[in-house]
Amino acid sequence: MRSGFALAAAIVFLAGTPASAAPVVARAQAGPVGDRVIGALSHRLFPLLDAIGTDPGGVAQLKAKPGVAAMLATRAERRAACADDLGCIAQALVWTPSETSVLATAVPEGTSSADDGSAAQARREIEGINTVLRTYGLGQVPRYPQIDGAGPIDPMEVRTRLQAADWLSRTPRARSVQALDTSMDFALALLDVSDRTDAIGFDPLMAGLNAAPANRARALDWTRWRYSAMIVTGVGPETPDAALSPLGKYHIRLAAERYARGWRARRSGQPSADRSRSRRCGR
Numbered sequence: 001m002r003s004g005f006a007l008a009a010a011i012v013f014l015a016g017t018p019a020s021a022a023p024v025v026a027r028a029q030a031g032p033v034g035d036r037v038i039g040a041l042s043h044r045l046f047p048l049l050d051a052i053g054t055d056p057g058g059v060a061q062l063k064a065k066p067g068v069a070a071m072l073a074t075r076a077e078r079r080a081a082c083a084d085d086l087g088c089i090a091q092a093l094v095w096t097p098s099e100t101s102v103l104a105t106a107v108p109e110g111t112s113s114a115d116d117g118s119a120a121q122a123r124r125e126i127e128g129i130n131t132v133l134r135t136y137g138l139g140q141v142p143r144y145p146q147i148d149g150a151g152p153i154d155p156m157e158v159r160t161r162l163q164a165a166d167w168l169s170r171t172p173r174a175r176s177v178q179a180l181d182t183s184m185d186f187a188l189a190l191l192d193v194s195d196r197t198d199a200i201g202f203d204p205l206m207a208g209l210n211a212a213p214a215n216r217a218r219a220l221d222w223t224r225w226r227y228s229a230m231i232v233t234g235v236g237p238e239t240p241d242a243a244l245s246p247l248g249k250y251h252i253r254l255a256a257e258r259y260a261r262g263w264r265a266r267r268s269g270q271p272s273a274d275r276s277r278s279r280r281c282g283r
Helices: 002-015 024-028 036-045 047-054 058-063 068-080 086-092 097-106 118-137 155-170 183-193 208-219 246-268 273-280
Strands: none
Touching: 036 047, 036 183, 047 058, 047 118, 058 068, 068 086, 068 097, 086 118, 086 155, 097 118, 118 155, 118 183, 155 183
């Protein structure tokens, strides 16, 4: 019971802390600590910037490049001018085209394995940061509103998420680029506090719900099968928390029926009607 009261007191204390206050955790730790969720999101969504943060000398090397320090100082001044205005802070963290160009040009070649080079990858990641800031921090309508974005939330919840993202982005995190700029951690924190961690929701892919089929696939004699996979088109679901929509279940039944028909034809040595039709269509 005491622990419950202590937690409640801590929550009340944090809720009353002004936005300009230094993050509490930063003072309680001897050094930066890791964050498993935000670290995994960082690695998945922004691999180049994540690699720079992981490299002990990466941030310092980038800051030393021509034009970078001045650009970062301008961004820091813009952020500081917002004081405690959380909406202003989110807007101030958005990268302008010129700022993006300066940083992308300064990224050392070889930092990314992208086919079009490290600079192009840096631009993509910065644009990704901007998209998260605008969608989850500034209320921009996402490309697919029904499956993306923060969802319908009231103004108080919007403020709470922005406040948490601001505090998290300024609380030192091990192996981050916060010393370069806090925008990436602000964006990652927005995803985390909005429970939109879908990008890492099924990692590792061969474990969890996929463990059983993955283990069975390793034991199969694939030479017995003409086709290694069946593609079943999805339908919906249109309702939240529904694993399969009504029409999706119908598609699965059709797929199972087609599979069984082809299996019976294979065992009898006769081509199935579907297979013959595919041949006539040139598939």
